[in-house]
Amino acid sequence: MTDATHSRNLLHQLQSTLTELGVRPGAILMVHSALGGTGLGATAVRDALLRVLGPDGTLVVPAFTPENSDTSREYRRSVEGMTERERAEHRASMLPFEQSATPCPAMGALAECVRSTPGAVRSAHPQTSFAALGPRALELLSGHDPYCHLGEDSPMARLYEADAQTLLLRVGFEVCSAFHLAEYRMTPRPPRRTYRCVVEEKGNWIEYEDLDLHDGDFGEIGGLLPRGLYEERAWAGRQAVLIDMRDAVDTASALMSRYRRA
Numbered sequence: 001m002t003d004a005t006h007s008r009n010l011l012h013q014l015q016s017t018l019t020e021l022g023v024r025p026g027a028i029l030m031v032h033s034a035l036g037g038t039g040l041g042a043t044a045v046r047d048a049l050l051r052v053l054g055p056d057g058t059l060v061v062p063a064f065t066p067e068n069s070d071t072s073r074e075y076r077r078s079v080e081g082m083t084e085r086e087r088a089e090h091r092a093s094m095l096p097f098e099q100s101a102t103p104c105p106a107m108g109a110l111a112e113c114v115r116s117t118p119g120a121v122r123s124a125h126p127q128t129s130f131a132a133l134g135p136r137a138l139e140l141l142s143g144h145d146p147y148c149h150l151g152e153d154s155p156m157a158r159l160y161e162a163d164a165q166t167l168l169l170r171v172g173f174e175v176c177s178a179f180h181l182a183e184y185r186m187t188p189r190p191p192r193r194t195y196r197c198v199v200e201e202k203g204n205w206i207e208y209e210d211l212d213l214h215d216g217d218f219g220e221i222g223g224l225l226p227r228g229l230y231e232e233r234a235w236a237g238r239q240a241v242l243i244d245m246r247d248a249v250d251t252a253s254a255l256m257s258r259y260r261r262a
Contacts, residue, residue, distance in 0.1 A: 007040055010236060011048050017235045018052045021167070021242035026056035028136060028162050030245065032176065033110045033169035038236045042113035045169075050133065058134030060141075060159065061111040062177050063104040063122055065129065068097050069197040070205075072127075074106065096198045097126035104131075110169075123155050126197045126206070130155045136162070147208045149195075150177065151184035164245045170238035173222020178245050180213055182252035186260070190214065217259070224255050 023029060035045060049059055066072035070091055079087045095102070099122055104111050114120055114131050121137035123129045123144035130141050140162065145153035156178065166178050173179070183190055193212040198205050229251060230243035 003039065007044065010038060010040060011044055014045065014048050014235060015052055017233045017240055018049070018167075018242075021231045021233055021240060023052050023165060023167065023242060024057075025052070025054040027053060028058045028060065028134075028140065028159060028164040029053060029167055030060045030062075030159060030164055030178070031110065031167045031169060032062065032171050033108055033167075034171045034238075035109050035169075038170075040236075042109035045110055046113050046117070046133075053134065056135060058132055058136040058140065059114060060130055060132040060137075060155075060164070061114045062107050063111055063115045063129045063131040064107055065097055065102055065104055065127060065197075066106055068094055068102070068199075069127055069195065070094075071193075071195050071197075092203060094198050094202070096200050096202060096204060098200075099124050099129070104129075125149065125154065126199045127195065128154070146206075147210060149210050149213060150180040151211065154181075156181045160245050160249055166243050166245050166248055168239075168241040168243075170236060170240065172219055172239075173225075173241075174215065174219040176218055176222060176248065178248045179215070179218050179221060179252045179256075182249045182256055183211060183213060185249065185253040186256040188257075188261075221252050221255055221259065224259070225251055 053059060066074040069075055079090055104115055114133055115122060117133055120131050120133050121141050122131045123141040125144045125146055128149040132141055140158050141155045144155055148154050150156045190211050192209045194207060194209055196205055196207045229247050230241050232239055232241050
């Protein structure tokens with residue numbers, strides 16, 4: 001079998017898998033993905049997703065940018081072992097967030113592909129933006145409060161209200177960003193902390209407070225979800241999971257309220 005034939009078969013299998021999972025034509029679909037090892041390019045996967053969604057559907061991806069923050073895990077890893085002077089030089093050289101141009105490499109090839117597609121819409125948060133293609137993209141992503149990562153004043157809440165679906169394509173619940181909205185709705189709420197990032201030009205740092213978001217137990221939370229709450233199929237050697245965002249957020253919020261308190 002040639003590489004081209006293999007890729008065509010895999011894309012056909014992807015479209016069949018998405019249909020079997022229950023991706024609805026005309027739906028709003030938030031996708032987290034890992035395409036490494038499939039042999040497929042992000043453009044081909046993007047187009048397959050858009051074909052299943054149809055002209056009335058909207059494809060959404062996280063376009064987060066931890067690279068421009070000195071309060072992120074990525075920053076702490078990047079400066080580990082540096083001297084104080086080296087850290088200062090590194091911080092001074094960090095590129096600012098530009099809504100129309102800053103890439104999102106930490107989110108994977110598909111997210112970067114969607115973000116950079118002509119006509120894509122991107123929300124304005126300098127750390128936790130979203131990118132989308134489709135007729136409802138602007139409606140869902142506009143007005144992202146720069147002081148609210150993923151709570152009630154973010155696109156995540158609008159995706160919830162719009163009855164979006166969440167697709168985990170060859171990734172686990174560890175990266176399910178809908179669980180962050182659950183954190184804003186759990187009881188008691190997590191404490192707040194300070195975040196910093198550079199915007200507009202080098203050296204222009206802003207500081208703000210928001211919830212102290214924590215994804216370290218998202219895999220465990222996902223494992224506690226009732227099995228009937230989501231659909232699961234194999235594709236390209238790993239699992240693909242589809243869950244309604246409302247189910248994910250509501251159930252995770254209740255679980256977190258008990259699990260984290262314990």
